Amino acid sequence: MLLVIASLWLPSCRKAAAPSPSTASTATPAAPAAPGAGQPAGAAPAIKPMPANIPPVVARVNGEAIERWEFDNAVKRIEARAGAPVPPDKRDEVLRSVLDQLIAYHLLAQESRARKMDVDDAAVEAQMGQIRGSFPTDQAFQQGIAAQGLTIDQVRQQTRTNLLVQKVIDAEVASKIVVQDADVSAFYQQNLERFKQGDTVHASHILIGLPQNPTPEQKTQAKTKAQAVLKQVRSGGDFAALARAESQDTGSAQNGGDLGFFPKGQMTPAFEEAAFKTKPGAVTAVVETPFGFHIIKVHERRAPRTAPLAEVGGQIKNFLEQGQREQKLEQFVAQVKTK
Template sequence: MKSRTVCRLILPVLIGAYFALTSVLFAEDKKAGPGDVAIVNGKRITVIELDQGVESKMQLLARRGQIPDQTQIADLRKTVLEELINIELLSQESRKKGIKVEESVVGDRLKALKSSFTDEKAYADALSKDKMTESDLKTRIEKGLLIQELVSQEVVQKVTVSPEESKAFYKDNPDAFKQPEQVHASHILIKVEPKAGDAEKKKARKEIEDILKRLKKGEDFAALAKQHSACPSKEKGGDLGFMRRGQTVKPFEDAAFALKPGETSGIVETEFGYHIVRVLEKKQERVVPYEEAQESLDKHLKDVKVQNEVSRYIEGLRTNAKVERPIADTAK
């Protein structure tokens, strides 16, 4: 299939949302207070939890360069509230079914989370900022793992894909299995900043010309890349792996796709500076055979089924649950 993600499971979305919304302490079980946005079978979800959840989502959008307007923020609040309700319903169901997770598994997950911080102080500061203790965090991690195990037992393990389904999808969606021409390239980059003056450009040009001369004399491309290239790929001898058209800047793409395997370009100028490109191998455009695509295809089809079944499972929990929305009910 095409090398892109074709679907997302609702489970990782829910679990991801849960951990993104862990910046406040658990609400106590009691009657609705003035700051409650929902009560799920007696369990409160507070305005603070909702606000923190929305803020987490806003930060994710900002990192992608997306700034929602007021209408979009209102819709986002509704979405986050429904996610919180779903998470609470799944958590309650996991407890009803007596699902357990080993303390060691929780500990391993906590250790992995802590390792993402630069040091103990950064970790402690993050907990303090979110008004949490490590014990609170462990409880939340455990809750997320319980939900994950519940969905695994009740949905994922029960979903199957037959060979007939898989082959039918392959036959009915031929475009999904077209693989475009690809080239496996390495390069050496002498970087030139966008605001560089003539003297800096001249110096960079001289450096890339000297490297090209050395290559023509038979020096090793990978060794020169490691020594001179300004691209992170230098650590792999300049190896960029396989690329398709449209994945890099046009001058580089044109040079790479014009070369035959084993050939080296002249000097290629792009917005990043000066390059020398070498093509290692090429793959022509083709249709991926069913036998080669089957494993990833079966996974895709199962993912789609699981997504739909998890949605149905949650709807079933909602049907049998008492979900109150005090603020919305008051506004009616």
């Protein structure tokens, strides 16, 4: 529900995940709202139009302003995920949804502060350091936040708020999520079709990342660095060690760049093509995607099969936990709104 609002700076190579446990997305679509009074059953409720020109203060939540820069940044993140601007015929629907999520986000931050769940400066700066570390250089970081229409102070403010929101979610939502082994097994047996796999490949990668809307100079710098890393790999350098030291995909770098097995359709096209045409044990040339420049090492190819429960059980558990998380989060937000 609130995932599009959080600061999602970390680069990757995956496309949006398909809605199956083996590639489960971290968000689930909200249930459709009930028809409004006087509307025929099944009719969508009317969406309140958004102003043609968004004002400097978009809304107030218990007197706290939601400013235009925050609203605009949330919209930009949605557009970046979609890879396209908000369609004109969906403008009111999308912008109203963003505003509703921001209101919920501010309510959660206020609830966290009311419970005295303080976030100290050290925690904020540590998170800022992780954000900076996802960019190849400090200059790229500065340019990246400027492209988002943000200042350093605004990023720091968002970071502090994100940590506040996470604290109250951990206390009221995460601590109450329970998924038993029997739940995992039942889901697997009831959804065997979802675990049938086509050809898959096991690969690792090293990513030299790019900010959104990179300049030609940034692309040149990143590609040059990627080529230098590739030269080290081909000269006998340990791929996993280089991934831990150089890769800017923080989701895989600590594991030596290991992405596990993945099927066709899960990665961006250029990444997928390179991985599936490379022989096990080989390393690709530098591959460019919208996330940056990748060096890919292929470990193994696997023929079509049905993945066993022992292999996908952890992913199913995460999927079911996320479903509970979304449900409990919506319930908690509704509770906070009544205060």
